[in-house]
Amino acid sequence: MILLFLAFFSLFLQTTLGNNVFPDDFLFGVSTSAYQIEGGWNANGKGESIWDVFSHNNPDKIIDNSTGDVAADSYHQFREDLANLIYLGVHFYRFSISWPRVLPTGFINHVNPDGVKYYSDIIDQLLSNKIEPMVTMYNWDLPAMLQELGGWTNPNIGSYFVDYADFLFSKFSHKVKYWITFNEPGEICETGYGLGLNAPGINMSGIADYLCGKTVLLSHSKVYRLYKSKYNNGKLGISISTPWYEPKNKNVKADVKAAERAMQMEFGWWAHPIFSRHGDYPDIMKDRIKNLSLANNFTGTRLPYFSKDEIKRIRGSADFLGLNHYTTYLVSPNDYNTNLTSHVKDVGVKKEIDPKWPASKARWLKVVPWGLEKLLIWIKNEYNNPCIYITENGYPDDGGLLDMDRVRYLAGYIKSMLKAMQESQVNVKGYAVWSLMDNWEWIDGFTLKFGLYQIDYDDCARIRKPKSSVNFYRDLIHVMEIPAICFEGAPVIPKIEHI
Numbered sequence: 420m421i422l423l424f425l426a427f428f429s430l431f432l433q434t435t436l437g438n439n440v441f442p443d444d445f446l447f448g449v450s451t452s453a454y455q456i457e458g459g460w461n462a463n464g465k466g467e468s469i470w471d472v473f474s475h476n477n478p479d480k481i482i483d484n485s486t487g488d489v490a491a492d493s494y495h496q497f498r499e500d501l502a503n504l505i506y507l508g509v510h511f512y513r514f515s516i517s518w519p520r521v522l523p524t525g526f527i528n529h530v531n532p533d534g535v536k537y538y539s540d541i542i543d544q545l546l547s548n549k550i551e552p553m554v555t556m557y558n559w560d561l562p563a564m565l566q567e568l569g570g571w572t573n574p575n576i577g578s579y580f581v582d583y584a585d586f587l588f589s590k591f592s593h594k595v596k597y598w599i600t601f602n603e604p605g606e607i608c609e610t611g612y613g614l615g616l617n618a619p620g621i622n623m624s625g626i627a628d629y630l631c632g633k634t635v636l637l638s639h640s641k642v643y644r645l646y647k648s649k650y651n652n653g654k655l656g657i658s659i660s661t662p663w664y665e666p667k668n669k670n671v672k673a674d675v676k677a678a679e680r681a682m683q684m685e686f687g688w689w690a691h692p693i694f695s696r697h698g699d700y701p702d703i704m705k706d707r708i709k710n711l712s713l714a715n716n717f718t719g720t721r722l723p724y725f726s727k728d729e730i731k732r733i734r735g736s737a738d739f740l741g742l743n744h745y746t747t748y749l750v751s752p753n754d755y756n757t758n759l760t761s762h763v764k765d766v767g768v769k770k771e772i773d774p775k776w777p778a779s780k781a782r783w784l785k786v787v788p789w790g791l792e793k794l795l796i797w798i799k800n801e802y803n804n805p806c807i808y809i810t811e812n813g814y815p816d817d818g819g820l821l822d823m824d825r826v827r828y829l830a831g832y833i834k835s836m837l838k839a840m841q842e843s844q845v846n847v848k849g850y851a852v853w854s855l856m857d858n859w860e861w862i863d864g865f866t867l868k869f870g871l872y873q874i875d876y877d878d879c880a881r882i883r884k885p886k887s888s889v890n891f892y893r894d895l896i897h898v899m900e901i902p903a904i905c906f907e908g909a910p911v912i913p914k915i916e917h918i
């Protein structure tokens with residue numbers, strides 16, 4: 420009787436107070452992407468991507484005028500990376516395949532055997548070391564030739580993406596159990612085709628970004644349906660990024676509405692068609708864009724709608740939600756009193772930060788761990804508790820080896836995620852740090868360092884060195900428990916023992 424009472428009491432304590440232990444089947448990993456780490460931009464038959472073209476032709480658009488031509492040289496140094504993955508003890512490695520390395524022109528009639536071998540070797544080496552490969556098919560490096568056809572604003576590009584995906588499945592699906600179609604459709608479309616900041620540099624916000632979005636969502640769903648009907652031996656999802664949007668003042672109704680609108684029109688743009696009960700874009704998105712289009716002398720909405728059949732095919736087209744999350748914003752309404760057509764005006768919010776939030780090296784990233792818990796609970800309620808893998812979370816700094824700010828950031832966010840799992844039963848199954856090593860951070864070049872491993876970019880040998888965060892993450896994975904180092908007041912003793 421006493422034993423039974425004790426068992427119930429300890430269960431009660433665990434569920435009410437929580438503990439810092441992860442479930443046995445929880446997966447920890449690290450993330451990278453091809454263009455940011457591989458280099459070998461024209462090696463052994465690789466074709467050009469839009470990022471090769473963009474960085475070569477517009478050095479002024481990259482903060483340090485650098486390119487990803489060599490990057491972390493992973494194309495030649497994957498063995499070093501593998502050793503580091505093994506040392507970390509990660510359960511999975513999320514990396515992306517470069518479409519033009521495998522199909523140099525983008526079309527299926529021209530395969531580059533060297534590219535196929537490169538990824539095949541990576542997958543085999545991971546598996547023989549008991550590390551699950553999680554493969555992203557598209558991390559922004561569209562074959563340049565397809566951009567000549569309009570890139571993602573051309574609906575026909577979708578069928579070439581399906582060919583490419585089918586090819587990858589045919590080669591690797593017996594080995595790869597986790598697939599991600601697109602990494603961050605919002606950044607692909609909004610930053611690449613709306614704001615023109617990323618490749619391909621198209622500046623047509625409120626129009627081209629929406630065309631791109633329709634093609635990307637449809638392409639994703641086609642690849643999902645293909646995978647389920649022809650292969651179906653693993654899980655396939657999509658990685659969507661979002662900050663948490665917190666109302667600037669919770670007692671002001673307009674702020675609460677604006678924050679919800681930002682969630683729906685930024686994150687829901689992608690998540691709602693796939694994960695919501697009824698599918699399609701969120702109503703608020705359709706309404707606002709239509710009204711603003713008409714008010715601005717368009718004859719109809721600028722948002723290209725899906726047909727009924729398309730809505731049906733996109734709805735439910737994912738086995739999991741990949742979530743990329745870094746930071747939080749305070750939100751209030753803003754009408755942007757301008758005639759300019761833009762997605763920002765369509766959303767109609769002002770995003771600010773609380774000056775008290777700890778900063779990072781990136782202007783856009785402040786440290787707000789509680790935002791992750793709120794975001795996860797919002798997703799659970801909005802989309803009926805989908806299976807979630809956090810496919811990116813990380814902290815940028817100057818790249819020093821004693822990266823205690825990164826350790827604090829990761830500890831804080833991981834704790835916040837665990838809290839959401841324990842107290843709100845959010846269905847998070849895995850978590851990956853961005854990134855395994857310092858890499859080429861798009862238009863921020865080499866100025867932002869996100870890595871657990873340091874790379875000295877002035878040294879052409881690109882030697883990898885472990886930072887303190889390696890020990891933190893390794894210990895965490897080893898014990899599947901947030902280490903005591905993370906509790907307030909605990910002494911922080913960095914130990915760097917692995918070269």
Ligand code: NOJ
Pocket residue numbers: 452455602603660743811853860861869
């Ligand atoms: C978003 C992207 O997926 C990744 O490529 C980028 O480097 C990180 N987040 C950090 O900005």
